[in-house]
Amino acid sequence: MSVIVLAEHTQGVFKKKTLELVQYAAGIAQSMGTTTTAVVLGDATDAEMQGLGQYGANKVLQVADSRLDTLNARAYSKALIAAAQKEGAKVVVAPHDVTGKAVAPRVAAALKAGMVAGAVSAPDLSKGFVVKKNVFAGKAFAFVNVTSDVKVITLMPNTFQVKAGAGSASVEKLDVAFEDKDFSVKVKAVNKVTGEVPLSEAELVVSGGRGMKGPENWGILEDLAHELGAALACSRPVADSHWRPHHEHVGQTGGTIRPNLYIAVGISGAIQHLAGVNGSKTIVVINKDPEAPFFKAADYGVVGDALEIVPKLTEAVKKFKANH
Amino acid sequence: MKQISLLMKILVCISQVPDTTTKIAFSDNNTTFNTQGVTMIINPYDEWYSLVRALELTEAGTAATVNLVTVGKADAEPVIRKALALGGDEAIRIDTDSNDPYVVAAQIAAYAKSENYDLVLCGKESIDYNNGVVGGMLAEMLDMNYIGFATKIDVAGNEVTVAREIEGGEEVDTCAFPVVISCQKGVAEARIPNMRGIMAARTKPLKVVAPADVQPLSQIVSYEMPPAKTGVKLISADNMDELVSLLHTEAKVI
Ligand SMILES: Cc1cc2nc3c(=O)[nH]c(=O)nc-3n(C[C@H](O)[C@H](O)[C@H](O)COP(=O)(O)OP(=O)(O)OC[C@H]3O[C@@H](n4cnc5c(N)ncnc54)[C@H](O)[C@@H]3O)c2cc1C
Numbered sequence: 001m002s003v004i005v006l007a008e009h010t011q012g013v014f015k016k017k018t019l020e021l022v023q024y025a026a027g028i029a030q031s032m033g034t035t036t037t038a039v040v041l042g043d044a045t046d047a048e049m050q051g052l053g054q055y056g057a058n059k060v061l062q063v064a065d066s067r068l069d070t071l072n073a074r075a076y077s078k079a080l081i082a083a084a085q086k087e088g089a090k091v092v093v094a095p096h097d098v099t100g101k102a103v104a105p106r107v108a109a110a111l112k113a114g115m116v117a118g119a120v121s122a123p124d125l126s127k128g129f130v131v132k133k134n135v136f137a138g139k140a141f142a143f144v145n146v147t148s149d150v151k152v153i154t155l156m157p158n159t160f161q162v163k164a165g166a167g168s169a170s171v172e173k174l175d176v177a178f179e180d181k182d183f184s185v186k187v188k189a190v191n192k193v194t195g196e197v198p199l200s201e202a203e204l205v206v207s208g209g210r211g212m213k214g215p216e217n218w219g220i221l222e223d224l225a226h227e228l229g230a231a232l233a234c235s236r237p238v239a240d241s242h243w244r245p246h247h248e249h250v251g252q253t254g255g256t257i258r259p260n261l262y263i264a265v266g267i268s269g270a271i272q273h274l275a276g277v278n279g280s281k282t283i284v285v286i287n288k289d290p291e292a293p294f295f296k297a298a299d300y301g302v303v304g305d306a307l308e309i310v311p312k313l314t315e316a317v318k319k320f321k322a323n324h
Numbered sequence: 325m326k327q328i329s330l331l332m333k334i335l336v337c338i339s340q341v342p343d344t345t346t347k348i349a350f351s352d353n354n355t356t357f358n359t360q361g362v363t364m365i366i367n368p369y370d371e372w373y374s375l376v377r378a379l380e381l382t383e384a385g386t387a388a389t390v391n392l393v394t395v396g397k398a399d400a401e402p403v404i405r406k407a408l409a410l411g412g413d414e415a416i417r418i419d420t421d422s423n424d425p426y427v428v429a430a431q432i433a434a435y436a437k438s439e440n441y442d443l444v445l446c447g448k449e450s451i452d453y454n455n456g457v458v459g460g461m462l463a464e465m466l467d468m469n470y471i472g473f474a475t476k477i478d479v480a481g482n483e484v485t486v487a488r489e490i491e492g493g494e495e496v497d498t499c500a501f502p503v504v505i506s507c508q509k510g511v512a513e514a515r516i517p518n519m520r521g522i523m524a525a526r527t528k529p530l531k532v533v534a535p536a537d538v539q540p541l542s543q544i545v546s547y548e549m550p551p552a553k554t555g556v557k558l559i560s561a562d563n564m565d566e567l568v569s570l571l572h573t574e575a576k577v578i
């Protein structure tokens with residue numbers, strides 16, 4: 001018996017959301033009286049992998065095959081299934097991100113495991129195996145009871161605080177008998193947005209809507225984002241008008257994000273926009289219309305002209321940073 | 325290599341969901357989603373992207389057949405007819421209802437197994453339960469490749485080229501058929517059904533298939549509304565220092 005966790009990394013570096021995930025898996029393992037095994041696909045150093053022990057992993061199984069350096073749903077799930085079988089896993093945990101969403105459903109189907117996608121709580125074992133998740137685009141939560149022997153969970157990133165403890169994980173290699181068909185999806189090109197904080201991972205987000213009037217005014221949002229170390233986002237009409245690239249568009253038809261801080265500037269707060277940002281911990285709304293619906297979903301509001309307020313906010317952040 | 329382009333057979337998975345502006349409410353002590361007064365629509369990802377791209381591929385002479393499938397009871401028929409009004413040759417309704425994605429995928433797989441689809445398209449997620457799970461499960465059950473979060477799908481010969489979202493950017497992949505692809509914004513432009521389509525949809529075949537024997541592996545036991553916001557704290561436009569200080573000391577986010 002064991003809890004298996006997919007430990008995503010970028011060239012051996014484990015991001016915060018992976019550490020959060022390992023800690024989450026270890027919490028489940030503890031409540032079930034079992035151990036945690038992290039699965040690392042591709043290259044990483046022993047020291048980096050042993051470090052997952054600080055977040056509760058007892059063991060790391062590394063599938064050291066360089067073909068796993070890019071995401072391949074079939075090969076990744078095969079590796080995870082092999083690890084789950086070797087360890088007699090009762091629970092498999094993956095991140096609710098592009099990787100986890102591609103891999104976890106395959107693993108669940110192969111293991112005949114019930115699945116909770118986008119969990120925001122640890123399983124409640126007093127009532128079976130009940131996990132809370134977002135539904136209706138953040139407008140409600142559902143409690144899902146998983147009744148199969150093996151369970152698969154994808155965890156919504158930024159749900160829990162991460163704390164490093166003591167501990168070191170043992171590292172073992174795992175050989176997986178891949179076939180050619182596992183790699184029949186071929187990667188032709190990768191275009192990473194560089195030099196910015198990727199939106200899906202950002203803890204702080206500055207977002208602009210049609211109230212910004214035009215792309216020529218985005219400089220002040222960029223300055224604010226830069227001062228905060230935040231990512232940029234926008235409403236759909238902004239992307240549709242090509243003021244900003246489409247990958248910045250959030251909402252029902254764009255990305256769904258759950259940052260700690262979402263600053264919405266000149267965005268009315270339509271329900272389809274809120275669908276993508278409802279899960280943000282703190283929402284600040286800057287809008288010249290005191291009746292804008294977004295204020296109802298906001299924690300802090302500033303009524304006034306964005307073009308005047310944003311530079312003042314940037315100055316205030318600068319001042320704050322100089323004193324802290 | 326088998327040249328399949330002219331014979332390409334596409335399956336588009338369609339789910340019905342509450343309209344996006346629906347006010348969400350629960351009954352029976354928060355155990356049931358209250359469908360009273362709720363308008364059901366085609367899941368936007370399925371309607372705007374998967375279905376339209378499938379139709380474009382037939383119009384370009386790349387695909388021969390587009391079938392639509394939905395797992396749902398008779399109440400799903402108006403929605404599947406609406407989808408047929410946009411296009412497609414035939415719809416299949418698998419006569420059962422479940423919000424366990426494993427059941428949905430297993431039902432579609434049981435039907436699709438003997439139909440030899442080259443391309444199975446689904447949406448990136450259903451906007452009600454926000455799982456994004458059915459496509460991946462289906463790929464495993466049908467022993468097909470799976471590419472998630474497509475933003476562009478092009479077919480040339482017996483290969484498909486897909487642009488898809490990855491962490492912090494985009495990737496372009498190629499893959500042989502058969503393959504399951506989940507679609508999102510970018511794959512196609514939404515269409516509005518015209519009168520001819522609506523008339524034609526009335527006479528298009530809608531096959532009702534008995535469900536396979538599949539046991540659910542999960543159940544939703546209850547729902548909860550998020551705690552209401554306590555109300556917005558308004559800060560004067562002249563006092564951004566106060567806002568920053570509140571974000572630090574009260575909200576603890578910077
Ligand atoms: C099915 C469907 C799906 C959709 N999906 C999405 C989605 O994913 N994401 C999304 O964002 N939208 C989506 N929409 C569109 C959505 O309904 C809204 O139309 C859109 O979010 C509005 O964008 P906006 O707030 O930027 O613009 P507007 O609604 O035009 O609002 C502009 C706001 O800026 C304020 N303003 C103007 N000037 C200033 C100033 N100088 N200073 C400060 N404030 C100012 C105004 O008071 C107003 O509140 C969808 C719609 C549908 C029907």
Ligand SMILES: Nc1ncnc2c1ncn2[C@@H]1O[C@H](COP(=O)(O)O)[C@@H](O)[C@H]1O
Nearest residue numbers: 337339395446447449450455456457458
């Ligand atoms: N009941 C259903 N019938 C047919 N297809 C479905 C059904 N539910 C989900 N799908 C498909 O699977 C995709 C992802 O749905 P989900 O995993 O429920 O978020 C949807 O966009 C549909 O294409």
